[in-house]
Amino acid sequence: MTDEKLYQLAKLYGRNTLKWRRKFIGLLPEMSKRRLYEKHGCSSIFEFAAKLAGLSGEQVRLALNLERRFSDKPALKSLLVEGDASLNKLARVVSIATQENEEELAEKVKVLSQS
Numbered sequence: 187m188t189d190e191k192l193y194q195l196a197k198l199y200g201r202n203t204l205k206w207r208r209k210f211i212g213l214l215p216e217m218s219k220r221r222l223y224e225k226h227g228c229s230s231i232f233e234f235a236a237k238l239a240g241l242s243g244e245q246v247r248l249a250l251n252l253e254r255r256f257s258d259k260p261a262l263k264s265l266l267v268e269g270d271a272s273l274n275k276l277a278r279v280v281s282i283a284t285q286e287n288e289e290e291l292a293e294k295v296k297v298l299s300q301s
Contacts, residue, residue, distance in 0.1 A: 209269035210239045214246060215253035216267075248273050255280050261292035271295045 187195075214235060217223065223234035231250075235241040249266070252273065256263035262283055265271040275298050279291045 204272075205269065207239060207241075208272060210235075211241070211245065211249045211273060212267040212269040214249045218250060245273060248277060252276050252280060256283070258285060259283055259288040261288045262295070265292055265295060 214231065217234070218231040223229075223231050226234065228234040228237065232243045232246050235246045236243075252266055253263065256266060256276075262276065262279070266273075266276055275295045278298075279295055283291055
């Protein structure tokens with residue numbers, strides 16, 4: 187395998203890892219509500235997320251808080267729940283999000299650059 191092919195493969199796997207991690211994070215609020223973690227021998231949603239996906243307590247806390255704050259903003263909430271945007275991008279817009287501007291913010295979050 188050439189260096190270029192190896193690099194392309196690593197890039198593909200990395201991109202897929204981020205995608206599935208965001209999708210897992212989107213499931214956290216519902217798993218917490220159903221207390222699914224207790225059925226699988228974990229004492230908290232934090233322990234559950236750490237064991238299954240290697241998430242930190244801060245990431246779990248942020249996901250749960252964002253879900254709560256987006257409860258009246260379905261466009262932004264769907265980005266979180268479906269894993270279409272990262273926690274960090276959503277955290278940047280949560281303080282300015284209103285029901286009036288949520289659609290516009292949801293579109294902008296999808297195309298925001300990392301910087």
